[in-house]
Amino acid sequence: MKKPFPPKDLNETSQSGVELIERITPLLTFKEYPKGSKLLHGYGEEAKSYVITEGMFSIYRDADDLMLVSMKGPALTGFSTFAFNNNATFIKTITPCKIAVLAQGEAEKxxxxxxxxxxxxxxxxxxxxxxxxxHTSLITPTAYEAIRIQLLLLMNEPEEYRLSIPVESYIRQKTLMSRSGIMKILSQLRQGDYINVENGKLISVNKLPDRY
Structure with a gap:
């Protein structure tokens, strides 16, 4: 049987990750970061790892500001790139966050x-x-299929976040598609009653057609 896409745990920290956070939290010093803070993962000796216990954030690709994923604390970032000399991503806080910053060498220790x-x-x-x-969500043959996947991903986000971000902006940050192209397809999906959008926010998704 084909598994549904996206998986429900796509934006959640793994159970092993949560346990790891619980084990190391007493050893760390945390700081409050306001909404909109940008923290680089960095390169080489300046590489950083982050432990986020509270708040919501997104991870972006540094080269083009493509939004990779959004997550809520407790979460870890930068712990999957030990032994590499670069991590070309950064995190940006969506809400105020409680974060511990570690040099990668310190995290390894x-x-x-x-x-x-x-x-x-x-x-x-x-x-x-x-x-x-x-990566599956990025490798799509048509613009519609890319938007279809992002609509499903947005519905998988926490409700408070989904209702705070314009659906067009979310899709554009996740795909780097043009605003006009996204709006054209969203408009036609609304006309067909496939999606419910109010004040630019995605309220619900009905059964989306496989093809456009």
Whole structure:
């Protein structure tokens, strides 16, 4: 039987990741970051890892500001790139967030000293599984299919976030498609009663056609 897309846990931290956060949180110093804060993962010796216990944030690709995923704390970022010299992404807070910032070497040292490599390996495995679904959402033959997937992903977001961001803006940040192209398809989907949009926000998605 074909599994539904997107998976319901796509924006959630893995259970192993949550356990890892619980184990290392007492060792860290946290700071409150306001909405709209931008934190780079960085390169080489300046590479950073982040532990987010409260709040919601998005991860973006540094080269073109493509939004990869949005998540809520508790969450980890930058822990899946140990042994690499670059992590060309950054996080941007959607709401105020409570975050601990670690130099990547410091994060590795904590993992090593407290024998947490197994938990980290399990978390990385889950991260790779979710990256597969993310790349699947980008590899689409038509603009409509890309928008269709993003509508389903937006419905999978927490309601408070979904109702705070214009659906067109969400799709544009996730696909880098033109505003006019997105609006044309959204308008036709609304006319066909496939989606319900109020004040630019996505309220509900009915059964979307497979093809446009």
């Amino acid at each position: 904590i993992i090593d000293q407290h024998n947490l490599w197994k938990l980290l390996a399990l978390h990385r495995g889950e991260t790779l599984r979710k990256l597969f679904y993310f």
